[in-house]
Amino acid sequence: MTGMHDIKIDNSLKLARVEKSLTQSGLAELAGVTRQTIGLIEAGKYNPTLKLCLILGLILDKSLEELFRIKEDE
Amino acid sequence: MTGMHDIKIDNSLKLARVEKSLTQSGLAELAGVTRQTIGLIEAGKYNPTLKLCLILGLILDKSLEELFRIKEDE
DNA sequence: GCATAATGTCAAATATATATTCCATTGACA
DNA sequence: TGTCAATGGAATATATATTTGACATTATGC
Numbered sequence: 001m002t003g004m005h006d007i008k009i010d011n012s013l014k015l016a017r018v019e020k021s022l023t024q025s026g027l028a029e030l031a032g033v034t035r036q037t038i039g040l041i042e043a044g045k046y047n048p049t050l051k052l053c054l055i056l057g058l059i060l061d062k063s064l065e066e067l068f069r070i071k072e073d074e
Numbered sequence: 075m076t077g078m079h080d081i082k083i084d085n086s087l088k089l090a091r092v093e094k095s096l097t098q099s100g101l102a103e104l105a106g107v108t109r110q111t112i113g114l115i116e117a118g119k120y121n122p123t124l125k126l127c128l129i130l131g132l133i134l135d136k137s138l139e140e141l142f143r144i145k146e147d148e
Numbered sequence: 149g150c151a152t153a154a155t156g157t158c159a160a161a162t163a164t165a166t167a168t169t170c171c172a173t174t175g176a177c178a
Numbered sequence: 179t180g181t182c183a184a185t186g187g188a189a190t191a192t193a194t195a196t197t198t199g200a201c202a203t204t205a206t207g208c
Contacts, residue, residue: 005106005129023154032079037196039155046195047125049165054144055079064138070128097184108167113185120165123195155204162197173186178179 008071014042016060016067030059082145088116090134090141104133 017027017038024042028035033052041048048056057064091101091112098116102109107126115122122130131138 005104005132007125007128007132009125009128025154030079034197035155036157036198039157040196043156047123049121049195050124050127050142051081051083051121052195053124054081054083054142058079058081058144064142068124068128068138070132099184109185110168110187111166113187114166117186123165126165149208151206151208153204153206156202158199158201160198162195164195165193167192168190170189171187174184176181176183178181 009044009047009068010071011041011044011068012062013038013056013060013067016062017042020060022060027056027059031055083118083121083142084145085115085118085142086136087112087130087134087141090136091116094134096134101130101133105129 017024020027022030024038025035028038031038031052032055037048037052040046041052053064053068056062057067060067091098094101096104098112099109102112105112105126106129111122111126114120115126127138127142131141134141
């Protein structure tokens with residue numbers, strides 16, 4: 001992941017999750033991942049897989065665009 | 075990646091790439107990854123990272139929704 | 149106050165995305 | 179025909195996403 005395109009990602013996972021009254025553990029269980037994975041993604045501490053993002057969007061009823069965007073600073 | 079949400083992903087990366095008259099190598103170089111990575115993603119043989127998907131969308135001028143979708147069969 | 153749920157975090161292990169290198173195939177084109 | 183660019187594919191190595199398990203902290207309800 002070198003090159004001129006070094007990008008930071010912003011997400012509204014936490015917001016979408018609490019809107020659905022889901023806990024990190026609850027969402028994790030629905031998505032088939034661990035609580036830690038959800039927590040770290042929410043915290044922006046890692047870079048999830050496309051498949052997982054699509055699953056989360058499915059569960060939270062949001063598009064990828066709504067959940068994840070390129071962070072607009074530098 | 076267990077659980078009830080087992081999803082297959084469809085992509086139009088190849089189409090978007092040739093529309094831009096880019097070769098796999100050219101796109102790879104722009105994205106800062108290897109040609110093989112692009113080839114394997116186009117072939118649906120692996121599950122890219124969100125960050126890489128966003129970079130590819132940036133380069134190819136497409137949204138994530140346009141590039142990647144859940145495959146509608148089973 | 150105490151219990152318990154929800155979250156943060158850390159270390160070690162595992163799975164898998166990505167890199168690297170190499171060889172084979174195909175198609176364009178001189 | 180022969181060369182070369184573009185792609186497909188495989189094997190091994192590395193980076194990192196994800197798991198597992200454990201402990202600490204911060205709510206929140208009783």
